Amino acid sequence: MGRQPCCEKVGLKKGPWTAEEDKRLITFILTNGQCCWRAVPKLAGLLRCGKSCRLRWTNYLRPDLKRGLLSEYEEKMVIDLHAQLGNRWSKIASHLPGRTDNEIKNHWNTHIKKKLRKMGIDPLTHKPLPPPTTEPPPEEAAEPKRPEEEVQPRPADTNSLQESAMMESAELDNNEDKIMSLIDSTELLFVNNSDFCIDEIPVIESHEILLSSNENSSPPSSSSSFSSSSSSNSSSSNVVEDVQFSPTFDDYYSAIMNSGFWDDDFSCTLELLNDFDSEMNTVNAVVVEPSVVNMIADEESWRFNGM
DNA sequence: AAGCCGGTCAACCGCCGGGGG
DNA sequence: GCCCCCGGCGGTTGACCGGCT
Numbered sequence: 482m483g484r485q486p487c488c489e490k491v492g493l494k495k496g497p498w499t500a501e502e503d504k505r506l507i508t509f510i511l512t513n514g515q516c517c518w519r520a521v522p523k524l525a526g527l528l529r530c531g532k533s534c535r536l537r538w539t540n541y542l543r544p545d546l547k548r549g550l551l552s553e554y555e556e557k558m559v560i561d562l563h564a565q566l567g568n569r570w571s572k573i574a575s576h577l578p579g580r581t582d583n584e585i586k587n588h589w590n591t592h593i594k595k596k597l598r599k600m601g602i603d604p605l606t607h608k609p610l611p612p613p614t615t616e617p618p619p620e621e622a623a624e625p626k627r628p629e630e631e632v633q634p635r636p637a638d639t640n641s642l643q644e645s646a647m648m649e650s651a652e653l654d655n656n657e658d659k660i661m662s663l664i665d666s667t668e669l670l671f672v673n674n675s676d677f678c679i680d681e682i683p684v685i686e687s688h689e690i691l692l693s694s695n696e697n698s699s700p701p702s703s704s705s706s707f708s709s710s711s712s713s714n715s716s717s718s719n720v721v722e723d724v725q726f727s728p729t730f731d732d733y734y735s736a737i738m739n740s741g742f743w744d745d746d747f748s749c750t751l752e753l754l755n756d757f758d759s760e761m762n763t764v765n766a767v768v769v770e771p772s773v774v775n776m777i778a779d780e781e782s783w784r785f786n787g788m
Numbered sequence: 789a790a791g792c793c794g795g796t797c798a799a800c801c802g803c804c805g806g807g808g809g
Numbered sequence: 810g811c812c813c814c815c816g817g818c819g820g821t822t823g824a825c826c827g828g829c830t
Contacts (some may be wrong), residue, residue, distance in 0.1 A: 497798070497824075518816070535816075536799065571818060580817075587797050 494528040498537055504526055506534055528584055540581045547579030551588050559585055564607040641720060 492504075509525035515538070518531035527534060551559065555577055562573045569584035570589075577585065589604075597604040 495800075519814085528798095532801095532816085533799075540798075568819065583798075586819075591796055777821095 490708065492528065493530050494532075495533075496530075498541075502529065503537070503542060506537060508541075510538060536583075540583045545579055549578075551580070551585075555580065556588075556593060556651075558590065558608075560597070563589065563604075679744075 498506075505525050505527055506521070509521065513524070518535040520526070521531055521534045522529045525534070529537075558577060559573060562576055566572050568586075570586045574580050574582040574585050594604045597607075598610065601610050602608070603610045
């Protein structure tokens with residue numbers, strides 16, 4: 482017996498969504514929430530199949546989606562995660578807030594694959610490609626690259642991201658005491674992903690984090706350490722010291738452990754992800770260590786509480 | 789200007805697994 | 810245990826666009 486189609490296809494519209502359809506779907510979801518997708522088109526007045534509505538919403542209309550190309554850092558994460566998980570795009574996407582499986586899959590197929598091949602890495606196995614047998618490729622032949630010299634993912638090495646963070650820390654010894662004293666007072670708050678919109682917000686690099694001095698800020702209950710410094714808010718009145726520093730893995734780790742949220746000892750890497758609330762001087766961070774992310778359900782977004 | 793071609797990505801298709809009856 | 814429904818997933822398609830000839 483044949484499987485029942487997901488919906489009655491006769492008379493249903495296919496192809497690109499119109500602005501009007503988008504509007505109807507958004508209005509419906511925002512008013513009613515995500516209920517039974519099969520019922521959505523009927524209730525929202527759409528001539529679409531429920532599955533199509535779900536895809537349109539999750540891949541395009543969701544307010545917490547990031548738009549635009551993946552950053553270099555996100556790309557690296559995708560490569561690392563792909564090395565471990567293979568083509569499990571949804572799993573990979575779950576580690577990149579604001580990105581969809583479809584987006585990552587497309588980006589992999591159109592950009593990353595090529596990039597890896599160009600670097601002499603097999604995108605399937607993440608191992609160095611065998612040397613060309615017949616004719617050498619034009620550019621690579623002139624300047625053959627040894628695989629070990631490349632920035633390549635190391636499938637078994639889940640600490641690569643952590644290591645790069647640790648390298649940063651080596652440059653920051655001078656500031657360590659100051660940083661750590663501030664970290665000690667950092668308060669971590671859990672932020673539900675649905676509570677903020679990260680649309681069109683540039684990824685903030687760790688070196689872009691501004692450190693504000695406690696004595697000059699006026700924290701309500703606790704002193705705090707981080708504020709963001711995207712171009713839009715680097716002049717925030719709370720940022721009194723225009724001192725840039727790069728919080729390291731250890732900094733984040735200590736901050737998390739001090740938050741009391743985590744009971745178990747574990748290793749992880751955190752990456753500041755977005756400046757999503759310049760008024761509150763809060764920065765969004767994400768746990769990115771692939772070996773532990775399975776422990777961390779959906780609560781991957783954190784906020785280093787600002788003033 | 790027109791046609792071709794390759795790249796990109798939104799959308800679709802078919803399968804699978806979980807949950808409920 | 811079986812069936813059905815539903816949502817989720819990964820692979821694939823095809824429309825669109827820009828660059829090139």
